[in-house]
Structures are given as structure tokens and as C-alpha cells.
Amino acid sequence: MIRVQNLTKYYGERLAVDDISFNVAKGEIVGLLGPNGAGKTTTMRILTGFLMPTNGNAWVADCNMVTNSLEGRQHIGYLPEAIPLYTDVTVRSYLEFAGRLRGLDKYEIKNRIDDVVELCHLEDYIDVLIGKLSRGFRQRVGVAQAIIHEPEVMILDEPTLGIDPIQVAQTRQLIKDLGEEHTILISSHILPEVSMVCDRVVIIHEGRIVAEDRIENLSTILRNSKNVRLEVQGPHEAVTIKLQQVPGVLRVQYQEPYHLVECPAEQDLRSSLMTAIVQGGWTILSMATVDMSLEDIFLELTTEEESDDEELEE
Amino acid sequence: MKNTMLIARREFRAYLTSPMAYIVACVFLVLIGALFIWYLNDIDYSDTTIAGYLDIWGNLVLMLFAAILAMRLIAEEKKLGTWELLLTAPVRDTEIVLGKFLGSLGMLVSMLALTLYFPLLLWIFGDPDTGPILTSYLGLFLLGATSLSIGLFASSVTSNQIVAAVIAGGVLAILYFIGMAGDAMGSAVGDILSYISLSSHFPAFISGIIDTRVIIYYLSVTALFLFLTIRSIETSRWS
Numbered sequence: 001m002i003r004v005q006n007l008t009k010y011y012g013e014r015l016a017v018d019d020i021s022f023n024v025a026k027g028e029i030v031g032l033l034g035p036n037g038a039g040k041t042t043t044m045r046i047l048t049g050f051l052m053p054t055n056g057n058a059w060v061a062d063c064n065m066v067t068n069s070l071e072g073r074q075h076i077g078y079l080p081e082a083i084p085l086y087t088d089v090t091v092r093s094y095l096e097f098a099g100r101l102r103g104l105d106k107y108e109i110k111n112r113i114d115d116v117v118e119l120c121h122l123e124d125y126i127d128v129l130i131g132k133l134s135r136g137f138r139q140r141v142g143v144a145q146a147i148i149h150e151p152e153v154m155i156l157d158e159p160t161l162g163i164d165p166i167q168v169a170q171t172r173q174l175i176k177d178l179g180e181e182h183t184i185l186i187s188s189h190i191l192p193e194v195s196m197v198c199d200r201v202v203i204i205h206e207g208r209i210v211a212e213d214r215i216e217n218l219s220t221i222l223r224n225s226k227n228v229r230l231e232v233q234g235p236h237e238a239v240t241i242k243l244q245q246v247p248g249v250l251r252v253q254y255q256e257p258y259h260l261v262e263c264p265a266e267q268d269l270r271s272s273l274m275t276a277i278v279q280g281g282w283t284i285l286s287m288a289t290v291d292m293s294l295e296d297i298f299l300e301l302t303t304e305e306e307s308d309d310e311e312l313e314e
Numbered sequence: 315m316k317n318t319m320l321i322a323r324r325e326f327r328a329y330l331t332s333p334m335a336y337i338v339a340c341v342f343l344v345l346i347g348a349l350f351i352w353y354l355n356d357i358d359y360s361d362t363t364i365a366g367y368l369d370i371w372g373n374l375v376l377m378l379f380a381a382i383l384a385m386r387l388i389a390e391e392k393k394l395g396t397w398e399l400l401l402t403a404p405v406r407d408t409e410i411v412l413g414k415f416l417g418s419l420g421m422l423v424s425m426l427a428l429t430l431y432f433p434l435l436l437w438i439f440g441d442p443d444t445g446p447i448l449t450s451y452l453g454l455f456l457l458g459a460t461s462l463s464i465g466l467f468a469s470s471v472t473s474n475q476i477v478a479a480v481i482a483g484g485v486l487a488i489l490y491f492i493g494m495a496g497d498a499m500g501s502a503v504g505d506i507l508s509y510i511s512l513s514s515h516f517p518a519f520i521s522g523i524i525d526t527r528v529i530i531y532y533l534s535v536t537a538l539f540l541f542l543t544i545r546s547i548e549t550s551r552w553s
Contacts, residue, residue: 011553048402052552074404082395088331100320101403145399 001026001153001183002047007056009042016042018207019056026152029179031194032187034204040187041081043204044157047185048078061152074102077146077182081157083138084145087131091122091141094130095148102149109148116144120174136167143174147182154178156186160193172197227290228261228270234282242280246272260290317409318416321400325387325417335383339425342379346372350432368450369520373513376426376454377461377490381482383421384465385475387414388543392473407547411540415459415466422458426451446522453519456532457512461486463539470546486512489535 002024009017017039024030032040045051047058049069058065063072086094092113099109117126120140125133130141139159146154159175160168175197178184188194194201195215203211232239236254243252243261248269251262263269270287277284329335349371391397400410430451436442461482468481493511496504508514512535515528 045398048398050398050402050551070404070406073402076402078398078402080395080398080402082398084394084396084399086328086394086396088328097320097324098399098403101317101400101405103404 001028001061002030002185003057003059004043004047005057005059007043007046007058008054009039009046009051010054016207017046017053020204020207020209021056022202022209022212024153024183024185026183027179028200029175029184029186029198031198031201032185032204033189033191033194033201034187035189038189038204039207040189040204041157044078044080044155044185044187048076048155049073050080074149075152077149077151077154079142079146079154079156079159081161083142085130085138085141088129090127090129091117091133091144092126094141095144098145099148102151104149112148112150116148119147119177120144121170136163139163139167139171143171147178152183154182154184156184158187158189160188160190168193226263226265228263228273229286229288229290230259230261230273230277231257231285231287232259232277232282233285234277234280239277239280239282242276243273246276248272315409317405318413321405321410321413322416322420325414326420329383329417329421335421338379338382339428342375342425343428345375346429346432349375368454369516370513372454373457373490373516376458377486377512378483379425380422380458380461381465381468381479381486383418384462384482385469385479387418387466388469388547389473389475389478393475401547401551407544411466411543411547415463415540418462418466419459422462423455426454426458443522446520449519449522449524452524453516456529456536457516460512460532460536460539463536463543464489467539467543467546470543470550 004023005021007017007020008015020039020043022030032043034040042051046053047060047065049065049072052066060072061075063069063075065072086097089097095113095116096109099112104112113126117123120143122137122140122144125137130138133141139162143156143159146156156175160171163171172193175184175186179197186194186197198215200214201212202209230243236256236259239259240252240254243249243259246269248264248267249261250264253260253262261269261273270289274284274287349368388397391400401407433442433447436447437444464485465478465482468485469475469478471481472478489510489512491511491513493508493514496507496509496511496514498504499507515525515531518525518528
């Protein structure tokens with residue numbers, strides 16, 4: 001449904017997107033994840049026809065967004081990062097305009113407004129001036145305009161930015177619901193959000209794709225090590241030293257009250273760890289393996305990238 | 315065409331719902347009214363034939379207010395973020411530009427229509443020559459359209475409305491006064507300067523002459539700046 005091929009975008013001298021390629025299949029919800037300035041918004045702007053790439057191609061619903069952008073735009077519902085609202089009109093007349101702009105006729109619009117208003121819980125605000133709405137409601141109006149023409153593909157740029165936690169939860173639920181019928185590409189710099197909403201994630205950093213996989217695979221594939229978390233009754237410095245001496249252990253960290261032991265992914269060191277503690281004369285209160293959270297992976301990915309760059313510079 | 319009218323209607327309605335536009339229209343009427351009174355004090359009452367209050371000062375007021383009306387057209391959308399909505403909708407850049415131009419032209423024509431009570435007063439209390447008044451209004455319409463297209467272009471190159479107004483004002487001033495410089499120079503270069511100037515063609519309308527060349531002149535300058543606006547938007551997508 002979305003196909004990105006060797007996409008590159010320069011803003012003058014500055015490279016914003018560097019030769020990225022990825023696909024989004026029909027009905028999938030894919031998260032574009034990366035820190036601020038990674039190139040997420042630029043990628044989305046190219047996909048929606050707002051910008052043209054310096055190099056490469058993008059297809060949305062089988063339309064080339066470089067050569068046939070006008071037709072492609074009909075199939076896209078887009079919520080930019082800055083919600084595009086006219087503040088001096090009511091929600092109804094704004095949605096009417098947004099619908100007409102996408103080619104709906106008067107009667108279709110009437111029905112569609114009723115539908116999207118219900119879906120986005122805007123019933124009580126339909127005749128309120130947009131300028132008087134709070135950020136959370138404006139964001140709902142933003143989503144409403146993106147789905148008014150029942151697009152096949154939805155592109156949402158940071159849809160939960162700047163709204164309160166309850167509304168964030170509602171918005172995520174809304175995106176999940178929409179995902180049942182639409183193909184969705186959503187950008188975010190918040191990991192839990194992506195793991196909650198998306199089937200698959202594309203991690204982008206400094207304009208390049210650094211990882212791309214299903215959420216559940218990402219944690220196993222990208223990880224060469226796993227952590228064992230121990231709670232030990234005993235002096236923690238001594239315990240740390242003892243644990244480090246166990247063959248195979250990569251690293252030991254103390255985070256009160258736990259010792260985190262990093263072990264190679266393919267080796268189960270739990271019994272050796274247990275023996276070591278017992279030999280030291282201490283008691284194990286608890287022991288568990290911990291999956292690395294996406295957050296750790298993300299941090300690891302981006303910090304690794306940076307340290308690589310530093311090494312290169314040196 | 316459907317999209318153009320849709321955008322034009324929205325644009326026109328945006329003027330009517332904004333307090334700013336009413337203030338602009340009021341000040342415009344006050345200034346044109348002042349020019350009218352000035353003109354009445356100056357004329358011989360037995361000869362109320364010329365629409366002199368619409369000449370140079372009238373032109374300048376009109377151009378100034380066209381620049382003010384046009385400054386928000388694109389710059390405001392860029393600031394609001396709605397520019398992204400328009401440029402990602404299945405609508406051609408040409409339709410957006412024409413729609414915005416027609417919407418603002420609608421506003422300018424409404425403002426001009428409100429000044430029609432001046433000739434009405436002339437008709438009631440005097441015996442003016444109707445022809446020159448009508449051609450003067452035709453001239454104001456054309457000059458206004460040209461000024462709006464220049465203002466629209468200025469609005470497309472920045473997201474700051476004030477900057478847009480200043481650019482438009484500057485371009486308009488140059489194009490207007492270049493003719494007077496041209497007249498002073500006299501040579502062939504002077505003739506060319508006079509020809510491209512916005513001011514040198516207007517006196518024909520004041521004298522009641524409808525010269526096709528003059529009409530074509532104003533229409534071509536308008537078309538040129540609308541074209542430049544479209545190109546400016548296109549360029550922004552690639553940069």
C-alpha cells in the first residue's frame with residue numbers, strides 16, 4: 001500500500017532523509033520511530049505529496065507520489081504534526097471544507113460528518129468555533145478531517161503530541177480501531193506508543209533506517225544479550241565482584257535493590273549465578289530473566305550509532 | 315473549476331468572519347471618502363464630470379489596501395499549518411492560487427462597491443458625465459486585481475504577513491513610480507519604463523477611454539504574478 005524506495009531528501013546542503021526504503025502492506029499499522037529531527041516528518045511530507053524527494057520514489061495506493069501525486073493524494077488521509085485547522089470556523093464547516101477539498105459531494109459529506117463526529121467523539125462540539133477548542137479536541141478534529149473521505153491510507157505525524165494522558169489513550173484506541181479498515185503509517189518518538197498501537201516498526205535515525213521489524217521480533221533479533229535480575233541479601237559490592245567472576249557474564253550493574261547481570265543470549269547462566277551466590281554465603285531472594293524493553297533497544301541503537309560516528313570521526 | 319470556487323468561497327468567507335477585514339474596509343472607506351471631499355472642495359461645481367478623486371491618490375489607497383488584503387492569503391495558512399492541508403489535498407496548485415485570487419478579488423470588489431455612493435451623490439446633486447465614472451471603476455477593478463496578484467505572490471514567499479505586505483508594497487511602489495521616472499527620462503528606456511508602469515495606463519480610464527491595450531496590459535501583469543505564485547509554490551515543494 002505504501003512503498004518507499006531509496007528515498008533521499010536534501011534541504012539545501014542538509015541531508016534530512018538518506019536513501020531509505022520500506023513497505024507498508026494493506027491493513028498494516030506501521031510505526032515510524034525516531035528521535036526529533038530523524039527525518040520522520042520529511043518522509044511523511046514526501047509520502048503525502050507536500051514535498052518532492054531529491055532522489056528515489058514513493059508509491060501510495062499504487063500511485064507514484066513524484067509523478068502522479070495528484071491522484072495519489074486522493075487516497076491519503078493526512079494529519080500533519082501541526083494540526084491544520086482554521087480557527088475562525090466551526091468544526092462542521094471545517095469538516096465540510098476538508099471533505100469538499102477531497103472531492104466529496106454535499107450529500108456524502110453530510111453522512112460522513114455524522115460518522116466521523118461519532119467516531120472522534122465530537123458530537124457536542126460540532127457547532128463550536130475551532131479556536132475555542134482545547135488542544136485535545138483540536139487534535140480530534142485533525143483526525144476527523146483525515147478520515148472524512150474514507151482514505152485507504154492514513155498518515156499520522158505524531159498524533160498524540162501535546163495532549164493529556166487520557167486523550168492519548170483514547171487517540172491510541174481510535175487509531176487501533178481505524179487500523180482495522182485502513183493502512184496506517186504513524187510517526188512517534190515515544191516507544192510505548194508504537195509498541196501499543198503498531199504491528200511493525202521502522203526505526204529511523206539521522207535520516208537512515210536503523211532497524212525494521214515486527215515489535216515482538218525486534219527485541220529478540222536486535223539483542224545479543226539478555227539480563228538476569230537478582231535480588232541478593234548481602235553486601236552489594238562483594239556480590240557484584242563475585243557475579244562478575246562467573247564465566248560467561250558480560251556485565252553486572254547494581255540498581256538498588258537488584259543486580260542486573262548481562263548474559264549472552266544463547267547461554268542460560270542462571271544455575272551458575274545461583275551457585276556463585278551460595279558459595280559466597282549469601283541468600284537469593286529472587287531471580288528472573290528480564291526482556292530488554294524497546295526503550296533500551298532504542299537507546300542502544302541510537303547511542304551505538306552515535307558512538308560509531310564518533311569513532312569514525314576520530 | 316469546482317476546487318477553485320470552493321477555495322475562493324472559503325477565502326471570501328474568511329474575510330467576512332474576520333474583524334480585521336472590517337477594520338481594513340472601514341479605513342479604506344474613510345480614506346477614499348477623504349479624497350472625495352478633497353476633490354469636491356477643489357472643483358468647479360458647474361463641471362462635476364471627472365472622477366478625479368479616483369486618480370493618483372485613489373490608486374495609491376487602492377494598491378495599499380489590496381496589498382493588505384492579500385498579505386494573509388498564503389502566509390497565514392503557512393503559519394496556521396493549513397497550508398499542508400491544501401497542498402496535500404487532491405487539488406492543483408493552479409486551483410489553489412486562482413481560488414485565493416478570486417476570493418480576495420471578491421472582497422476588493424465589495425469594498426469598491428461600497429464607494430459607489432460617491433458617484434451617487436454626484437448624480438443626485440450635480441450632473442456628472444457617467445462614462446468616465448464607469449471607466450474609472452473599471453480601471454480601479456483592473457488595478458486592484460493586479461495589485462492583489464502581486465500581493466498574493468508576496469504572500470507565497472514568506473510565512474510572515476507583515477513581510478508579505480512590505481514586499482507587496484515595495485513591488486507595487488516600484489511598478490507605480492517607475493512610470494514617473496520614465497516620463498522624466500524621455501528616451502527609449504524611459505518609454506519602456508513608462509510602458510511597464512502601473513501608473514501610466516490609468517489616465518485613460520479617468521478620461522473615459524476604454525483602450526483594449528490598457529486592459530490587456532493590466533490582465534497580463536495579473537497573469538504574470540499569478541503564474542509566479544504558482545511557480546513559487548511548486549519550488550517550495552522541491553526545495
